[in-house]
Amino acid sequence: MNSCIVGLQWGDEGKGKVIDILAEKSDIVVRYNGGANAGHTVVIAGDKFALHLLPSGSVRPNIFCVITNAVVIDADCILQEIDALAQKGITLKNRFLISENAHVVLDYHKKEDQLREDSLGKNKIGTTIRGIGPCYADKAGRSHAIRMADFRNLEQLKDKLQAIVEYKNKVFTALYNAEPVNADEIFEKCKFYADKLLPFVTDTTEFLHKSIAAGKSILFEGAQGSLLDLDHGTFPYVTSSNSSALGMSVGSGVPAKMVDKFIGIAKAYTTRVGAGPFPTEQENEIGQYIRDKGHEYGTTTGRPRRCGWFDAVAVSYTVTIGAIDAIALMHLDTLAGLKEIKLCRAYKIDGKETTFFPANIDRLSKATPIYETVPGWDKDITEVNDFYDLPANAQNFICLIEEMVKIPVTIIGVGPKRTQTIFR
Ligand code: GDP
Numbered sequence: 096m097n098s099c100i101v102g103l104q105w106g107d108e109g110k111g112k113v114i115d116i117l118a119e120k121s122d123i124v125v126r127y128n129g130g131a132n133a134g135h136t137v138v139i140a141g142d143k144f145a146l147h148l149l150p151s152g153s154v155r156p157n158i159f160c161v162i163t164n165a166v167v168i169d170a171d172c173i174l175q176e177i178d179a180l181a182q183k184g185i186t187l188k189n190r191f192l193i194s195e196n197a198h199v200v201l202d203y204h205k206k207e208d209q210l211r212e213d214s215l216g217k218n219k220i221g222t223t224i225r226g227i228g229p230c231y232a233d234k235a236g237r238s239h240a241i242r243m244a245d246f247r248n249l250e251q252l253k254d255k256l257q258a259i260v261e262y263k264n265k266v267f268t269a270l271y272n273a274e275p276v277n278a279d280e281i282f283e284k285c286k287f288y289a290d291k292l293l294p295f296v297t298d299t300t301e302f303l304h305k306s307i308a309a310g311k312s313i314l315f316e317g318a319q320g321s322l323l324d325l326d327h328g329t330f331p332y333v334t335s336s337n338s339s340a341l342g343m344s345v346g347s348g349v350p351a352k353m354v355d356k357f358i359g360i361a362k363a364y365t366t367r368v369g370a371g372p373f374p375t376e377q378e379n380e381i382g383q384y385i386r387d388k389g390h391e392y393g394t395t396t397g398r399p400r401r402c403g404w405f406d407a408v409a410v411s412y413t414v415t416i417g418a419i420d421a422i423a424l425m426h427l428d429t430l431a432g433l434k435e436i437k438l439c440r441a442y443k444i445d446g447k448e449t450t451f452f453p454a455n456i457d458r459l460s461k462a463t464p465i466y467e468t469v470p471g472w473d474k475d476i477t478e479v480n481d482f483y484d485l486p487a488n489a490q491n492f493i494c495l496i497e498e499m500v501k502i503p504v505t506i507i508g509v510g511p512k513r514t515q516t517i518f519r
Protein backbone atom coordinates (compact mmCIF):
# COMPACT_ATOMS: atom_id res chain seq x y z
CA MET A 96 0.00 0.00 0.00
CA ASN A 97 1.41 3.37 -1.05
CA SER A 98 -0.10 6.61 0.23
CA CYS A 99 0.44 10.29 -0.30
CA ILE A 100 -0.14 13.09 2.20
CA VAL A 101 -0.78 16.60 0.87
CA GLY A 102 -1.83 19.88 2.43
CA LEU A 103 -5.24 21.04 1.20
CA GLN A 104 -4.94 24.69 2.23
CA TRP A 105 -2.03 27.19 2.27
CA GLY A 106 0.40 24.96 4.19
CA ASP A 107 1.02 24.16 7.87
CA GLU A 108 -2.05 21.94 8.07
CA GLY A 109 -0.31 19.45 10.37
CA LYS A 110 1.28 17.22 7.72
CA GLY A 111 4.31 16.45 9.91
CA LYS A 112 2.15 14.98 12.65
CA VAL A 113 0.10 12.81 10.28
CA ILE A 114 3.19 11.59 8.39
CA ASP A 115 4.80 10.63 11.68
CA ILE A 116 1.73 8.61 12.66
CA LEU A 117 1.31 6.88 9.29
CA ALA A 118 5.06 6.26 8.94
CA GLU A 119 4.75 3.58 11.59
CA LYS A 120 3.07 1.32 9.02
CA SER A 121 5.33 2.33 6.08
CA ASP A 122 8.77 1.24 4.95
CA ILE A 123 9.81 4.43 3.14
CA VAL A 124 8.89 8.11 3.49
CA VAL A 125 9.53 10.32 0.46
CA ARG A 126 9.79 14.14 0.23
CA TYR A 127 9.07 15.09 -3.39
CA ASN A 128 8.64 18.89 -3.62
CA GLY A 129 9.73 22.20 -2.15
CA GLY A 130 12.76 22.73 0.02
CA ALA A 131 13.71 24.30 3.33
CA ASN A 132 10.68 26.61 3.08
CA ALA A 133 8.71 23.73 4.62
CA GLY A 134 8.51 23.32 8.38
CA HIS A 135 6.97 20.04 9.49
CA THR A 136 6.49 19.57 13.22
CA VAL A 137 6.63 16.18 14.87
CA VAL A 138 6.06 15.91 18.62
CA ILE A 139 7.18 12.71 20.33
CA ALA A 140 6.93 12.30 24.08
CA GLY A 141 7.63 15.96 24.77
CA ASP A 142 10.42 16.20 22.15
CA LYS A 143 9.58 18.61 19.34
CA PHE A 144 11.24 18.23 15.92
CA ALA A 145 10.78 20.92 13.25
CA LEU A 146 11.91 19.36 9.98
CA HIS A 147 12.50 21.49 6.91
CA LEU A 148 14.04 19.03 4.46
CA LEU A 149 14.38 15.60 5.98
CA PRO A 150 11.24 13.51 5.53
CA SER A 151 9.16 13.46 8.73
CA GLY A 152 9.69 9.69 8.88
CA SER A 153 13.33 10.37 9.81
CA VAL A 154 12.48 10.63 13.52
CA ARG A 155 11.47 6.97 13.53
CA PRO A 156 14.68 4.89 13.62
CA ASN A 157 13.59 2.15 11.18
CA ILE A 158 12.04 4.17 8.38
CA PHE A 159 13.94 4.62 5.10
CA CYS A 160 13.93 8.27 3.96
CA VAL A 161 14.20 9.53 0.40
CA ILE A 162 14.41 13.01 -1.12
CA THR A 163 13.54 12.96 -4.82
CA ASN A 164 14.27 14.99 -7.96
CA ALA A 165 11.95 17.97 -7.56
CA VAL A 166 13.11 18.91 -4.05
CA VAL A 167 15.58 21.80 -3.88
CA ILE A 168 18.39 20.92 -1.51
CA ASP A 169 19.77 23.37 1.04
CA ALA A 170 22.79 21.32 2.12
CA ASP A 171 23.45 23.41 5.26
CA CYS A 172 19.90 22.78 6.38
CA ILE A 173 20.03 19.02 5.74
CA LEU A 174 23.35 18.68 7.57
CA GLN A 175 22.00 20.63 10.55
CA GLU A 176 18.95 18.37 10.65
CA ILE A 177 21.08 15.22 10.46
CA ASP A 178 23.20 16.58 13.36
CA ALA A 179 20.14 17.50 15.42
CA LEU A 180 18.79 13.95 15.04
CA ALA A 181 22.20 12.48 15.88
CA GLN A 182 22.20 14.47 19.11
CA LYS A 183 19.02 12.64 20.07
CA GLY A 184 20.64 9.31 19.20
CA ILE A 185 18.86 8.95 15.84
CA THR A 186 21.07 8.07 12.87
CA LEU A 187 20.25 8.14 9.15
CA LYS A 188 23.07 5.79 8.28
CA ASN A 189 21.97 3.21 5.66
CA ARG A 190 18.43 4.58 5.52
CA PHE A 191 18.62 7.87 3.64
CA LEU A 192 18.94 8.75 -0.05
CA ILE A 193 18.94 12.02 -2.03
CA SER A 194 18.30 12.17 -5.76
CA GLU A 195 21.32 12.88 -7.92
CA ASN A 196 18.98 15.01 -10.03
CA ALA A 197 17.77 17.24 -7.20
CA HIS A 198 18.80 20.88 -7.58
CA VAL A 199 20.95 22.66 -5.02
CA VAL A 200 20.08 25.93 -3.26
CA LEU A 201 23.21 28.05 -2.81
CA ASP A 202 23.90 31.32 -0.96
CA TYR A 203 23.23 33.42 -4.04
CA HIS A 204 19.70 32.02 -4.28
CA LYS A 205 18.89 33.15 -0.75
CA LYS A 206 20.45 36.54 -1.43
CA GLU A 207 18.43 36.93 -4.62
CA ASP A 208 15.24 35.90 -2.78
CA GLN A 209 15.86 38.59 -0.15
CA LEU A 210 16.83 41.33 -2.63
CA ARG A 211 13.86 40.63 -4.86
CA GLU A 212 11.41 40.66 -1.96
CA ASP A 213 12.90 43.90 -0.59
CA SER A 214 12.61 45.53 -4.00
CA LEU A 215 8.92 44.63 -4.34
CA GLY A 216 7.75 46.83 -1.45
CA LYS A 217 4.01 46.40 -0.93
CA ASN A 218 3.85 43.83 -3.74
CA LYS A 219 6.13 41.35 -2.02
CA ILE A 220 5.11 37.69 -2.01
CA GLY A 221 6.19 37.19 1.59
CA THR A 222 8.51 34.29 0.81
CA THR A 223 10.46 32.38 3.43
CA ILE A 224 13.75 33.79 1.97
CA ARG A 225 15.07 30.24 1.69
CA GLY A 226 16.11 30.80 -1.94
CA ILE A 227 13.29 28.61 -3.24
CA GLY A 228 12.03 30.76 -6.14
CA PRO A 229 15.51 31.66 -7.46
CA CYS A 230 16.66 28.01 -7.32
CA TYR A 231 13.60 26.73 -9.20
CA ALA A 232 14.05 29.60 -11.68
CA ASP A 233 17.63 28.43 -12.33
CA LYS A 234 16.33 24.88 -12.74
CA ALA A 235 13.81 26.01 -15.36
CA GLY A 236 16.46 28.20 -17.00
CA ARG A 237 18.90 25.22 -17.06
CA SER A 238 22.18 26.99 -17.83
CA HIS A 239 22.73 28.21 -14.22
CA ALA A 240 21.54 25.07 -12.45
CA ILE A 241 23.59 23.01 -9.99
CA ARG A 242 22.38 19.51 -9.15
CA MET A 243 23.50 17.04 -6.49
CA ALA A 244 25.27 15.02 -9.22
CA ASP A 245 27.52 18.05 -9.88
CA PHE A 246 29.16 17.41 -6.50
CA ARG A 247 30.75 14.32 -8.06
CA ASN A 248 32.96 16.39 -10.35
CA LEU A 249 34.45 19.23 -8.32
CA GLU A 250 36.80 20.50 -11.09
CA GLN A 251 33.86 20.98 -13.39
CA LEU A 252 31.72 22.41 -10.59
CA LYS A 253 34.38 25.05 -9.86
CA ASP A 254 34.28 26.32 -13.45
CA LYS A 255 30.52 26.22 -13.54
CA LEU A 256 30.27 28.21 -10.30
CA GLN A 257 32.72 30.86 -11.55
CA ALA A 258 30.51 31.53 -14.58
CA ILE A 259 27.26 31.50 -12.60
CA VAL A 260 28.58 33.76 -9.84
CA GLU A 261 29.96 36.22 -12.38
CA TYR A 262 26.48 36.54 -13.86
CA LYS A 263 24.73 36.72 -10.46
CA ASN A 264 27.13 39.41 -9.25
CA LYS A 265 26.34 41.58 -12.25
CA VAL A 266 22.69 41.39 -11.26
CA PHE A 267 23.37 41.96 -7.54
CA THR A 268 25.59 44.99 -8.06
CA ALA A 269 24.00 46.65 -11.08
CA LEU A 270 20.31 45.99 -10.41
CA TYR A 271 20.21 45.99 -6.63
CA ASN A 272 23.33 47.95 -5.69
CA ALA A 273 24.16 45.05 -3.37
CA GLU A 274 27.44 43.39 -2.33
CA PRO A 275 28.72 40.66 -4.69
CA VAL A 276 29.10 37.04 -3.53
CA ASN A 277 32.40 35.17 -3.62
CA ALA A 278 32.65 32.18 -5.97
CA ASP A 279 35.62 30.66 -4.11
CA GLU A 280 33.77 30.73 -0.79
CA ILE A 281 30.74 29.07 -2.35
CA PHE A 282 32.98 26.45 -3.98
CA GLU A 283 34.67 25.67 -0.63
CA LYS A 284 31.24 25.12 0.91
CA CYS A 285 30.29 22.84 -1.99
CA LYS A 286 33.41 20.74 -1.38
CA PHE A 287 32.27 20.31 2.21
CA TYR A 288 28.71 19.42 1.15
CA ALA A 289 30.04 16.93 -1.39
CA ASP A 290 32.12 15.22 1.25
CA LYS A 291 29.20 14.93 3.68
CA LEU A 292 26.29 14.26 1.32
CA LEU A 293 27.62 12.28 -1.66
CA PRO A 294 27.35 8.96 0.22
CA PHE A 295 23.56 9.47 0.16
CA VAL A 296 23.28 10.57 -3.49
CA THR A 297 21.83 8.12 -6.00
CA ASP A 298 19.14 7.49 -8.62
CA THR A 299 16.08 7.61 -6.34
CA THR A 300 13.67 6.84 -9.19
CA GLU A 301 15.33 3.45 -9.68
CA PHE A 302 15.36 2.89 -5.92
CA LEU A 303 11.65 3.68 -5.53
CA HIS A 304 10.52 1.53 -8.46
CA LYS A 305 12.61 -1.41 -7.25
CA SER A 306 11.19 -0.93 -3.74
CA ILE A 307 7.63 -0.91 -5.06
CA ALA A 308 8.33 -4.07 -7.09
CA ALA A 309 9.66 -5.67 -3.91
CA GLY A 310 6.38 -4.90 -2.13
CA LYS A 311 7.61 -2.07 0.10
CA SER A 312 5.07 0.40 1.39
CA ILE A 313 5.78 4.02 0.52
CA LEU A 314 4.42 7.17 2.12
CA PHE A 315 4.83 10.32 0.02
CA GLU A 316 5.14 13.53 2.03
CA GLY A 317 3.93 16.67 0.31
CA ALA A 318 5.29 20.00 1.44
CA GLN A 319 3.39 23.30 1.48
CA GLY A 320 -0.31 23.23 0.61
CA SER A 321 -2.24 22.74 -2.61
CA LEU A 322 -3.27 26.41 -2.79
CA LEU A 323 0.45 27.32 -2.97
CA ASP A 324 0.93 25.14 -6.08
CA LEU A 325 2.84 27.04 -8.78
CA ASP A 326 0.40 26.04 -11.55
CA HIS A 327 -2.85 25.48 -9.67
CA GLY A 328 -2.60 27.78 -6.63
CA THR A 329 -3.23 31.46 -6.06
CA PHE A 330 -0.45 32.67 -8.38
CA PRO A 331 1.70 34.73 -7.92
CA TYR A 332 1.21 34.26 -4.15
CA VAL A 333 2.39 30.68 -4.33
CA THR A 334 5.60 28.73 -3.92
CA SER A 335 7.70 27.64 -6.91
CA SER A 336 6.92 23.91 -6.89
CA ASN A 337 3.85 21.76 -7.52
CA SER A 338 2.62 21.43 -3.97
CA SER A 339 -0.79 19.94 -4.75
CA ALA A 340 -1.27 16.18 -5.11
CA LEU A 341 -0.54 16.67 -8.82
CA GLY A 342 3.12 17.29 -7.96
CA MET A 343 3.65 13.88 -6.38
CA SER A 344 4.30 11.96 -9.58
CA VAL A 345 6.39 14.55 -11.39
CA GLY A 346 8.35 15.22 -8.22
CA SER A 347 9.18 11.63 -7.42
CA GLY A 348 9.14 9.76 -10.73
CA VAL A 349 6.43 7.44 -9.39
CA PRO A 350 3.10 7.72 -11.24
CA ALA A 351 0.01 8.56 -9.19
CA LYS A 352 -1.49 5.32 -10.54
CA MET A 353 0.88 3.44 -8.21
CA VAL A 354 -0.45 5.27 -5.14
CA ASP A 355 -3.41 3.62 -3.46
CA LYS A 356 -4.57 6.50 -1.31
CA PHE A 357 -4.24 10.28 -1.29
CA ILE A 358 -4.92 11.72 2.14
CA GLY A 359 -5.48 15.46 2.32
CA ILE A 360 -4.62 17.37 5.49
CA ALA A 361 -6.71 20.38 6.47
CA LYS A 362 -7.14 22.41 9.60
CA ALA A 363 -10.57 22.89 11.12
CA TYR A 364 -10.03 26.53 10.14
CA THR A 365 -7.67 28.18 7.62
CA THR A 366 -4.26 29.79 7.95
CA ARG A 367 -1.91 31.47 5.53
CA VAL A 368 1.62 32.90 5.92
CA GLY A 369 2.78 35.51 3.45
CA ALA A 370 0.73 37.69 1.12
CA GLY A 371 -2.20 36.90 -1.16
CA PRO A 372 -5.99 36.74 -1.12
CA PHE A 373 -7.65 34.83 1.73
CA PRO A 374 -11.45 35.16 1.51
CA THR A 375 -12.31 33.78 4.98
CA GLU A 376 -9.55 35.65 6.85
CA GLN A 377 -10.58 37.08 10.22
CA GLU A 378 -8.50 40.15 11.01
CA ASN A 379 -10.29 40.54 14.33
CA GLU A 380 -10.65 38.93 17.75
CA ILE A 381 -11.68 35.58 16.17
CA GLY A 382 -8.46 35.44 14.13
CA GLN A 383 -6.47 36.39 17.24
CA TYR A 384 -8.25 33.72 19.31
CA ILE A 385 -7.32 31.04 16.78
CA ARG A 386 -3.72 32.32 16.49
CA ASP A 387 -3.24 32.31 20.28
CA LYS A 388 -4.98 29.02 20.98
CA GLY A 389 -3.51 27.18 17.98
CA HIS A 390 0.00 28.71 18.41
CA GLU A 391 -0.23 29.86 14.82
CA TYR A 392 3.28 31.17 14.26
CA GLY A 393 5.44 29.93 11.36
CA THR A 394 7.60 26.85 11.95
CA THR A 395 10.21 28.14 9.47
CA THR A 396 10.10 31.93 9.88
CA GLY A 397 8.25 32.50 13.18
CA ARG A 398 5.87 34.91 11.43
CA PRO A 399 2.34 35.17 12.86
CA ARG A 400 0.02 33.19 10.58
CA ARG A 401 -3.08 34.88 9.17
CA CYS A 402 -6.14 33.01 10.49
CA GLY A 403 -9.73 32.57 9.33
CA TRP A 404 -12.70 30.22 9.03
CA PHE A 405 -12.70 26.84 7.27
CA ASP A 406 -13.19 27.40 3.55
CA ALA A 407 -15.04 24.47 1.96
CA VAL A 408 -14.86 26.11 -1.48
CA ALA A 409 -11.06 26.14 -1.34
CA VAL A 410 -10.78 22.63 0.14
CA SER A 411 -13.29 21.14 -2.34
CA TYR A 412 -11.12 22.52 -5.14
CA THR A 413 -7.90 20.99 -3.82
CA VAL A 414 -9.71 17.71 -3.12
CA THR A 415 -10.95 17.72 -6.72
CA ILE A 416 -7.66 18.48 -8.46
CA GLY A 417 -5.87 15.95 -6.26
CA ALA A 418 -8.50 13.18 -6.38
CA ILE A 419 -8.17 13.11 -2.60
CA ASP A 420 -9.71 10.04 -0.93
CA ALA A 421 -10.00 11.16 2.69
CA ILE A 422 -9.28 14.10 4.96
CA ALA A 423 -7.29 14.35 8.16
CA LEU A 424 -8.81 17.34 9.95
CA MET A 425 -6.36 18.83 12.41
CA HIS A 426 -6.64 21.36 15.23
CA LEU A 427 -10.27 20.61 16.10
CA ASP A 428 -9.23 21.33 19.71
CA THR A 429 -8.27 24.90 18.78
CA LEU A 430 -11.90 25.81 18.03
CA ALA A 431 -13.13 24.88 21.54
CA GLY A 432 -14.47 27.88 23.43
CA LEU A 433 -15.89 29.72 20.42
CA LYS A 434 -19.62 30.46 20.76
CA GLU A 435 -20.23 30.10 17.04
CA ILE A 436 -18.16 28.61 14.24
CA LYS A 437 -18.46 29.54 10.58
CA LEU A 438 -17.76 27.50 7.47
CA CYS A 439 -17.66 29.02 4.01
CA ARG A 440 -19.86 26.95 1.66
CA ALA A 441 -19.85 29.24 -1.41
CA TYR A 442 -18.47 32.54 -2.73
CA LYS A 443 -20.32 35.44 -4.25
CA ILE A 444 -18.29 36.96 -7.10
CA ASP A 445 -19.71 39.85 -9.13
CA GLY A 446 -23.17 39.08 -7.78
CA LYS A 447 -23.00 35.40 -8.80
CA GLU A 448 -22.76 32.48 -6.40
CA THR A 449 -20.11 29.82 -7.06
CA THR A 450 -18.82 26.75 -5.27
CA PHE A 451 -15.84 26.26 -7.63
CA PHE A 452 -12.73 27.98 -6.29
CA PRO A 453 -11.25 30.55 -8.70
CA ALA A 454 -7.47 30.14 -8.46
CA ASN A 455 -7.10 33.31 -10.52
CA ILE A 456 -6.51 36.01 -7.93
CA ASP A 457 -8.29 38.79 -9.80
CA ARG A 458 -11.50 36.81 -9.39
CA LEU A 459 -10.60 35.39 -5.98
CA SER A 460 -9.96 38.89 -4.60
CA LYS A 461 -13.58 39.76 -5.38
CA ALA A 462 -14.98 36.71 -3.57
CA THR A 463 -17.30 37.33 -0.63
CA PRO A 464 -17.72 34.19 1.49
CA ILE A 465 -21.19 32.82 2.10
CA TYR A 466 -21.11 31.21 5.52
CA GLU A 467 -22.98 28.52 7.36
CA THR A 468 -22.90 29.24 11.11
CA VAL A 469 -22.97 26.42 13.64
CA PRO A 470 -22.88 26.43 17.45
CA GLY A 471 -19.47 25.81 19.05
CA TRP A 472 -18.54 23.82 22.17
CA ASP A 473 -16.77 24.70 25.40
CA LYS A 474 -15.41 21.32 26.45
CA ASP A 475 -11.66 20.77 26.18
CA ILE A 476 -11.33 17.84 23.75
CA THR A 477 -7.56 17.34 23.86
CA GLU A 478 -7.88 13.99 25.68
CA VAL A 479 -10.79 12.61 23.61
CA ASN A 480 -9.87 9.57 21.51
CA ASP A 481 -13.25 8.39 20.21
CA PHE A 482 -15.36 10.35 17.74
CA TYR A 483 -18.52 9.63 19.73
CA ASP A 484 -16.98 11.13 22.90
CA LEU A 485 -16.67 14.50 21.17
CA PRO A 486 -19.33 17.10 22.06
CA ALA A 487 -22.35 16.77 19.74
CA ASN A 488 -21.62 20.18 18.21
CA ALA A 489 -18.06 19.09 17.34
CA GLN A 490 -19.39 15.89 15.74
CA ASN A 491 -21.92 17.91 13.75
CA PHE A 492 -19.18 20.30 12.61
CA ILE A 493 -17.16 17.37 11.21
CA CYS A 494 -20.23 15.92 9.48
CA LEU A 495 -20.98 19.29 7.91
CA ILE A 496 -17.43 19.46 6.51
CA GLU A 497 -17.87 15.97 5.03
CA GLU A 498 -21.14 17.08 3.45
CA MET A 499 -19.49 20.18 1.96
CA VAL A 500 -16.29 18.59 0.62
CA LYS A 501 -17.92 15.25 -0.24
CA ILE A 502 -15.22 12.94 1.12
CA PRO A 503 -14.88 11.41 4.60
CA VAL A 504 -12.90 12.87 7.49
CA THR A 505 -11.09 9.77 8.74
CA ILE A 506 -8.49 11.28 11.07
CA ILE A 507 -9.11 14.10 13.56
CA GLY A 508 -6.37 16.00 15.39
CA VAL A 509 -7.13 17.16 18.93
CA GLY A 510 -3.61 18.23 19.93
CA PRO A 511 -0.01 18.21 18.68
CA LYS A 512 1.00 14.83 20.14
CA ARG A 513 0.81 11.48 18.34
CA THR A 514 -1.68 10.26 20.90
CA GLN A 515 -4.00 13.23 20.42
CA THR A 516 -5.55 11.73 17.31
CA ILE A 517 -8.97 10.23 16.63
CA PHE A 518 -9.28 7.57 13.90
CA ARG A 519 -12.68 6.86 12.37
P1 GDP B 1 2.96 21.15 8.56
O1 GDP B 1 3.83 22.14 7.86
O2 GDP B 1 1.73 20.83 7.79
O3 GDP B 1 3.69 19.91 8.98
O4 GDP B 1 2.45 21.87 9.89
P2 GDP B 1 3.35 22.72 10.92
O5 GDP B 1 4.19 21.79 11.71
O6 GDP B 1 4.02 23.85 10.24
O7 GDP B 1 2.22 23.39 11.81
C1 GDP B 1 1.27 22.63 12.47
C2 GDP B 1 1.35 22.93 13.98
O8 GDP B 1 0.20 22.43 14.61
C3 GDP B 1 2.53 22.26 14.66
O9 GDP B 1 2.96 23.08 15.71
C4 GDP B 1 1.92 20.97 15.20
O10 GDP B 1 2.62 20.46 16.31
C5 GDP B 1 0.55 21.43 15.56
N1 GDP B 1 -0.52 20.45 15.46
C6 GDP B 1 -0.69 19.46 14.54
N2 GDP B 1 -1.89 18.87 14.71
C7 GDP B 1 -2.49 19.51 15.74
C8 GDP B 1 -3.78 19.37 16.37
O11 GDP B 1 -4.61 18.56 16.00
N3 GDP B 1 -4.03 20.23 17.40
C9 GDP B 1 -3.14 21.15 17.84
N4 GDP B 1 -3.48 21.96 18.86
N5 GDP B 1 -1.93 21.29 17.28
C10 GDP B 1 -1.63 20.49 16.23
Ligand code: IMO
Pocket residue numbers: 102105106107108132133134135220221222223224225226227228317318319320323332333334335368369370394
Ligand atom coordinates in the same frame (compact mmCIF):
# COMPACT_ATOMS: atom_id res chain seq x y z
P1 IMO C 1 4.83 23.63 4.99
O1 IMO C 1 5.39 22.45 4.26
C1 IMO C 1 3.14 27.65 4.78
C2 IMO C 1 4.59 30.25 1.60
C3 IMO C 1 5.39 31.47 2.05
C4 IMO C 1 5.01 32.45 0.96
C5 IMO C 1 4.95 31.56 -0.29
C6 IMO C 1 6.22 31.59 -1.12
O2 IMO C 1 5.40 23.84 6.33
O3 IMO C 1 3.34 23.59 4.97
P2 IMO C 1 8.62 30.49 -0.80
O4 IMO C 1 9.64 30.69 0.27
O5 IMO C 1 8.16 29.10 -0.95
O6 IMO C 1 9.02 31.12 -2.11
O7 IMO C 1 7.35 31.37 -0.30
O8 IMO C 1 4.71 30.24 0.18
N1 IMO C 1 5.11 28.95 2.09
C7 IMO C 1 4.52 28.27 3.08
N2 IMO C 1 3.48 28.58 3.88
N3 IMO C 1 3.75 26.46 4.91
C8 IMO C 1 4.78 26.12 4.11
O9 IMO C 1 5.34 24.89 4.11
C9 IMO C 1 5.25 27.05 3.16
N4 IMO C 1 6.24 27.07 2.23
C10 IMO C 1 6.13 28.23 1.59
O10 IMO C 1 4.99 31.89 3.31
O11 IMO C 1 3.72 32.94 1.19
Ligand code: MG
Pocket residue numbers: 106107108133134135136394395
Ligand atom coordinates in the same frame (compact mmCIF):
# COMPACT_ATOMS: atom_id res chain seq x y z
MG1 MG D 1 4.75 23.99 8.26
